[in-house]
Amino acid sequence: MSKTDKRKKVLAAAASVFSTRGFHQARMDEIAERAGVAKGTLYYNFSSKSKLFSATVTEGIDEIIAKIRAQIDSDMPFAEHFRQLIQCNVTLYLQYSDLARIVFNEVSSGMDDEILADIQTARARYVDCVADQLKDGQRSGHIKDVNLRLTAVAIVGMLDNLCNHHLRDPSSVGRDELVDLLFDLLSSGLTRESKLPSNFD
Amino acid sequence: MSKTDKRKKVLAAAASVFSTRGFHQARMDEIAERAGVAKGTLYYNFSSKSKLFSATVTEGIDEIIAKIRAQIDSDMPFAEHFRQLIQCNVTLYLQYSDLARIVFNEVSSGMDDEILADIQTARARYVDCVADQLKDGQRSGHIKDVNLRLTAVAIVGMLDNLCNHHLRDPSSVGRDELVDLLFDLLSSGLTRESKLPSNFD
Amino acid sequence: MSKTDKRKKVLAAAASVFSTRGFHQARMDEIAERAGVAKGTLYYNFSSKSKLFSATVTEGIDEIIAKIRAQIDSDMPFAEHFRQLIQCNVTLYLQYSDLARIVFNEVSSGMDDEILADIQTARARYVDCVADQLKDGQRSGHIKDVNLRLTAVAIVGMLDNLCNHHLRDPSSVGRDELVDLLFDLLSSGLTRESKLPSNFD
């Protein structure tokens, strides 16, 4: 078995355990066991629990971003394109929900500053990816002149919270409903379409 | 000193420590020290670390909800009212940012299921509070027919992510900008103003 | 059982284990077991293995120094007094040989700098104690004008090496022989008595 094999196995096991338990509750023992290697092997490949966590997050998020970029087809009408974007993000979020939980929900506290920075960088790359998608729409005149980065932050927040809501109780709301809501909200906001701005008060 | 006094002191200290360190990194020792009581006193008032955490979160979130409800003045034009709502939520989020971090970012993993349920209930109460605010707008015909609960979830997600973005680097984006973006996005979405809501005020 | 009791028990067990195994080979488990307390109790009383070691050495060496000072009777002819001094140091060294081994032989490497400094300070106190003894002899005119501190260092070196030699193989040399050699060497050196210093070549 090659070096790469064990490293990959460890990363996969780490993603699984960190997602289930969170960083602090994850035990290196369990990761080793699930990877089918000895505990020392974890430390042979990653110098600490924090570094393993960091690698798990970074490599995972980059995989997701690559998939998003690969799945986008911009040669269709904007509305359809935009809906596809949302759909794609929702689908990947739900598919990688364990990783997503790590990246978006456990970044706040009690970790080495260095590692924290790595993870925030990974998060930022995802936000940038979303912002890039918006930029295309802005260039083509379909999206108005807003602070794209900030808007991307807001979108990711919605995505995160909505998807978690769905995951906590899948029966309460379907995946399609999530996509519809996001599309609707992002397209035209909350105000009644029939009510013209003139008498919006 | 009455029982209630010490209990309150403990809760205040717990809020402070849990906020700073997060649940798993918070130490009962530090909470006791900051509360100025012996460690045993913590266990005299709360049966476990989890219960103390739960109480901290629950009582904190209820305090915030009460403040939001108290600050809303619905006797003004809707647009102004809506903006005030957003402003109020942003302000309170930033003010209680430590508590917010706990409630919205560390709920996911590695905690007793029972406690987790308590905290998710507290979260749900906040979401309900936001949904209630929307409901008023819907009743008065200013907000269109959307799934309010889901929309509230989305809004809270945006709020959370945007405020954290601001807190991580206050110089990158001002508080007012947050409010403006939220108001704009929620009012009319991302599509160009030329598309109808042109004279939206 | 009072706090002091357990602390003392731990120190005694630590002295025993550190002496037998040396610092790096001593296991906290064994110290706890020998003290009849839980491992956590070690850390409740001493913040780390190093600190426990430091306390063991410091408190031990101070006990020895106190005994030396108590046993000296300076109201006798100098030669006798001097021999008594040597006898007293040899006796105490052999009696506290475990501690002595720690203080004089394991100070060199692989320890926290802070702790190392503590131990060197303890060593220095012992050297000072010997130097003080010499000073009296110098004041009374019996000891010539030499660098007392340096001489004390040399004497402690002899004492250490000779006593260890005796301890390694007690049958090869008796305790009295050690005292005699030290007395003879320190009194008049190695040169033949018949040869007066004047024509020493």
Add this chain to the structure above:
Amino acid sequence: MSKTDKRKKVLAAAASVFSTRGFHQARMDEIAERAGVAKGTLYYNFSSKSKLFSATVTEGIDEIIAKIRAQIDSDMPFAEHFRQLIQCNVTLYLQYSDLARIVFNEVSSGMDDEILADIQTARARYVDCVADQLKDGQRSGHIKDVNLRLTAVAIVGMLDNLCNHHLRDPSSVGRDELVDLLFDLLSSGLTRESKLPSNFD
């Protein structure tokens, strides 16, 4: 590269690392790295860490002894000869201070008995070397009738402690001062020269 080449490289690296860190703190990894060989090569040449340590010490001490024997010139007046002897030992001790630290200060505890015996044998060879030097002086009538082995033990003790004192704080005492003190002490002891042995009381 021949087997002997790598073996020598390993021994040199081992001396360097063991000296700096001491036996227990030295890591095989670091020795291998410093030797520029793989870790397995260490075990290919030496069956264990202890054996490697033993070989390092034994070969090192023999090198020193050979140098001492080579540097002695006995065709000069005794006093000068004796001073030269002391000077030579001090100089070599300081030059090989790392090895000396191992041999004289870390031999006591926490090592395999077998290895411990090897090292004590090496020490004994050094003591014998010093004793041999004294024997010449005794044969020529310059040194009085003392237990030479024991005296050599005492001298090595002084040498060790004084040199370490110098190494810990070179500014406090110069190398020449060490030699002078040793020469003076060994020649005529501590008593005032004016006081003849006859009325030494």
Add this chain to the structure above:
DNA sequence: GATGAATGAGAGTTCATTCAT
């Protein structure tokens, strides 16, 4: 002869929890 990835027993340390006072 030489390698270095892999191992796993064992180390120091932490900290929520208990209970005699």
Add this chain to the structure above:
DNA sequence: AATGAATGAACTCTCATTCAT
């Protein structure tokens, strides 16, 4: 009601040693 000394299970990390190549 309140304490805090004591606990011990659980944790991360180390490193001498092995063995397939």
